[in-house]
Amino acid sequence: MRFWSRMLLSLILVCAVALLSAQQKKEPEKLVFNTKFGNVxxxxxxxxxxxxxxxxxxxxxxxxxxxxAPLNFKEGMHKPAEAKKISCAFCHVAGGKSFASMGNCNKCHAKPGAKS
Ligand code: HEC
Ligand code: HEC
Ligand code: HEC
Incomplete structure (x- = not known):
């Protein structure tokens, strides 16, 4: 009895692992975020x-x-994100690894648009 319940348990485990790895997503080449301000x-x-x-x-x-999953970089979140150095602003922030939002809208947003 004990043997068979152990066998069953390991069978379930094997199935679960197989299912999980099948569901693993591929690393994307690029991601497009649709926004009404121009896609990023x-x-x-x-x-x-x-x-x-x-x-x-x-x-x-x-x-x-x-x-x-949410990016946490929606409208009105660029500046708060920069203040906390989270989301894209972990790097895209004044003094960071790359350009900040201010004055650089069209480096990310497809359509050149308004200033912040
Ligand atoms: C580092 C790249 C980057 C820069 C620079 C940037 N944005 Fe964005 N912006 C994004 C991303 C990514 C999103 C989508 C966020 C999401 O889906 O949560 C977004 C979303 C928005 C939205 C929301 C639109 C909607 O459909 O709700 C507005 C408005 C916006 N940005 C305005 C601006 C303005 C104005 C500037 C320049 C001052 C700017 N952005 C600079 C990356 C950027
Ligand atoms: C500079 C930041 C950054 C790095 C480094 C990074 N990713 Fe991502 N990755 C992202 C963002 C942003 C998303 C989208 C998250 C969201 O929409 O909330 C994402 C999404 C993904 C997804 C989900 C794709 C989908 O279709 O749902 C996978 C898988 C992934 N990344 C794998 C990787 C792997 C593997 C590595 C290392 C080789 C890696 N990422 C490195 C930023 C990064
Ligand atoms: C780990 C740091 C890091 C994070 C996090 C990060 N970026 Fe970048 N990003 C960079 C660097 C470095 C560059 C090169 C910029 C340069 O040459 O000034 C760059 C360049 C870009 C460019 C110009 C095109 C390119 O890739 O060469 C876009 C658009 C961009 N990032 C959007 C985003 C968006 C949108 C997010 C959030 C979803 C994000 N980045 C998060 C570091 C980062």
Missing amino acids: TFLHAKHAERVNGDCKVCHDKLWPQDAK
């Missing part, structure tokens, strides 16, 4: 390359590996 194309592969492939810089500290 995030070059995922290029960004990963810039940190020498160290996924931990962004995952899961800034975002989970899920393109449907």
Whole structure:
């Protein structure tokens, strides 16, 4: 009896692991975030390359590996994010690794648009 319940348990475990790995998402080349201010194309592969492939810089500290999860960089969140150095503003902030939002809207947003 004990033997069979153990067998069953390991069988369930094997199935669960197989299912989980099948559901693992592929690392994206790029992600497009649709906004009414102009779509933002995030070059995922290029960004990963810039940190020498160290996924931990962004995952899961800034975002989970899920393109449907909130970015926390919506309208009105650029400045608060910069203040806290979170989301894209972990790097895209004055004095950071890359350009800040202010004056650089069209480096991220497809349509050149309003100032902040
Ligand atoms: C580092 C890249 C980057 C820069 C620079 C940037 N944005 Fe954004 N912006 C984004 C991303 C990414 C989103 C989508 C966020 C989300 O989906 O949570 C966004 C969303 C927005 C939205 C929300 C639109 C909607 O559909 O709700 C507005 C408005 C906006 N940005 C305005 C601006 C303005 C104005 C500037 C310049 C002062 C600017 N952004 C600079 C990346 C950027
Ligand atoms: C510079 C930051 C950054 C780095 C580094 C990074 N990612 Fe991502 N990744 C993102 C962002 C942003 C998203 C979208 C998150 C969201 O929409 O909330 C994402 C999403 C993903 C997704 C989900 C794709 C989907 O279709 O749902 C996977 C898988 C992923 N990343 C894998 C990786 C792997 C593997 C590495 C390391 C080789 C890596 N990422 C490095 C920023 C990064
Ligand atoms: C780990 C730091 C880091 C994070 C986090 C990060 N970026 Fe960047 N990003 C960079 C660097 C470095 C560059 C190169 C910029 C330069 O040459 O000034 C860059 C460049 C860009 C560019 C110009 C196109 C390109 O890739 O060369 C866009 C657009 C951009 N980032 C959008 C985003 C958006 C949107 C987010 C959030 C979803 C984000 N970045 C998060 C570091 C980062």
